[in-house]
Each structure stands twice: as C-alpha cells, then as structure tokens.
Amino acid sequence: MTDTTGTVRHDAADLAESLLTHDDADLDRPFTILTHRQASSLVERREALRPLYEAIVARIGPPTLLGGTAHGPSVRWHGSERILLLSGDHGEALLSAHEAAAFVQEEYSRFDSGSLPYTWQLDRHGPGHDHGWTFNGHAAANGWAQTEEHLAQILASWAEHMPLQAPGDWVSFKLWASRDWGRTMIVSYQPSQTSREFCAVIDDRGHEQTPERAAQMRATGWQDLDDTGSWYTRLPETDPTAPATLARLIVTDLRARGTVSSHEVTAWDISAGDHGKLWVPGIGVDVHPRRGEHF
Structure with a gap:
C-alpha cells in the first residue's frame, strides 16, 4: 500500500479542500489519494484509508452522507453548488468534485435504469445542502x-x-x-x-x-x-x-x-x-x- 505519512495526509486534506471550495477546481476528474496492494484484505484497506479520511474530515468537516459501494466507499460532502465524493475500489481510493445538480440527477438516472451507484447510504443529517433527486425505488436481485x-x-x-x-x-x-x-x-x-x-x-x-x-x-x-x-x-x-x-x-x-x-x-x-x-x-x-x- 502507499504510505500514509503526515505529508500524504496533508496532501489529501489539501486536495479535498480545494476540490470542494476553489473556483478553479478540476470537476468530474478522479484524483487517486491511496493505492492498495493487490489482494489486500478489507481490514488492511480500511486501516490504510483511516488516517487520510480523518485528515480530510479534520480539514473540511464531517460528511453530508456516509455510504459504500460493492467495491469501495461512497462518502459525500455537499456544498451549495458542488459535491465532493470519496470513492474507489479494492485498488485505490479517489476524490472527485462534481457540479451538484448534474451529479444527483445523473445518479438518479442510473438508479432508474437498474444500476447501483451505491450499495448503502447512511443519512445522519450531516452538514451541507440537500440537492434532492434521491431515488425512492428499490430493485431486488434477480434470483x-x-x-x-x-x-x-x-x-x-x-x-x-x-x-x-x-x-x-x-x-x-x-x-x-x-x-x-x-x-x-x-x-x-x-x-x-x-x-x-x-x-x-x-x-x-x-x-x-x-x-x-x-x-x-x-x-x-x-x-x-x-x-x-x-x-x-x-x-x-x-x-x-x-x-x-x-x-x-x-x-x-x-x-x-x-x-x-x-x-x-x-x-x-x-x-x-x-x-x-x-x-x-x-x-x-x-x-x-x-x-x-x-x-
């Protein structure tokens, strides 16, 4: 795995802050903040991400929504016009920023067409804006x-x-x-x-x-x-x-x-x-x- 030294944690926090708040942030582009070795366990991946996640939260505050996919995290910080997403898979963790209205509408469309942008989502009324377009349906598995x-x-x-x-x-x-x-x-x-x-x-x-x-x-x-x-x-x-x-x-x-x-x-x-x-x-x-x- 990549190391999680103080410099790496600081860089991840800097990136999160800039993506969420800077006017010239590069939107819709995923930035790798951590890579995992092949065949790493879920516990190893979790503990490798922990110091970076904690540094990001310390810098920009707690997320609006918690969650995960079948292969990685799905954590969101909602600004007034932008969403910062922590995502990834078993190989890497990513940060990306998106125009909020387009992001939630596209995610709704993905749900409506039968795909799963996230496996679970936990809403604890975290800080940030509610951009609506939450999918209300539920698709059980086929067989x-x-x-x-x-x-x-x-x-x-x-x-x-x-x-x-x-x-x-x-x-x-x-x-x-x-x-x-x-x-x-x-x-x-x-x-x-x-x-x-x-x-x-x-x-x-x-x-x-x-x-x-x-x-x-x-x-x-x-x-x-x-x-x-x-x-x-x-x-x-x-x-x-x-x-x-x-x-x-x-x-x-x-x-x-x-x-x-x-x-x-x-x-x-x-x-x-x-x-x-x-x-x-x-x-x-x-x-x-x-x-x-x-x-």
Missing part, C-alpha cells in the same frame, strides 16, 4: 445467486467502511420470508465483537431440537443453538470468506424453509447504531419501509 452475491457485498462493505465512517457503530437488519412469515432472522455486523463481528441468528423454536435437527442445522451452516431456541453463526472480519459464507448460509436457510424466490423475502428494521436512516438498495431483497419522497 438467488444474485441475492447471495449482493448480501455478501453489503456485509463486506459494512465491515470495510462503517468502522471508519461511523466508529463503534453496529449495523443490522431482520429478514422475513412470506412463506414463513413471523420467523425472524437477524443479520448483523458488530465491530465491538472481536473475532466474531459478522453474525446471523434464526428463530428455530418451531422445531423440536433433536440430534437430527442439530445435524440438519449444522449442515446448513449454523454453528450452535442458544438458550432461547435460536441458532446462530458468528464469523471474524479477518476471514476474507466470511461475508460470502454468511450470505450463503442466509440463502440456504431461506430456501430450506420453503422460500421459492428471493422476491418473497423482505429486509426490515434496518439500522446503523439506531442513529440516522440507513438505505440499502444493494441488499438483494425487498425492503420495508421503502425510501420516502425526497425531491
């Missing part, structure tokens, strides 16, 4: 394979970006399936739970907990049964396969309980530390409530 892929991507994105953007906060959601309505599965990322940050829990009280049932649940991917009759699996963020493993468990369990299509599944009670509104267009299933009017 189980895509649902599993989207779930894995959003879990990995939370692990890589939430501890940096919202230090200490957990993220969680609940899943219900229409053919098994009322049975709750809880999925979460909890950075305070060292070495078991990813977690899924399923209410299994409708079944007698026999040795045969235990073998069946473990074959599905569940690790153990708690005192309330719920099965759980906990995985460490340091395991690069953990998000995909948890996503596969979620889909396998839903299908084993009779769910035929991912369109029968709804995510609800979606929260990040019970603070702000967390929107998850990239979660892979339907959501409740949908994002409200915002024009």
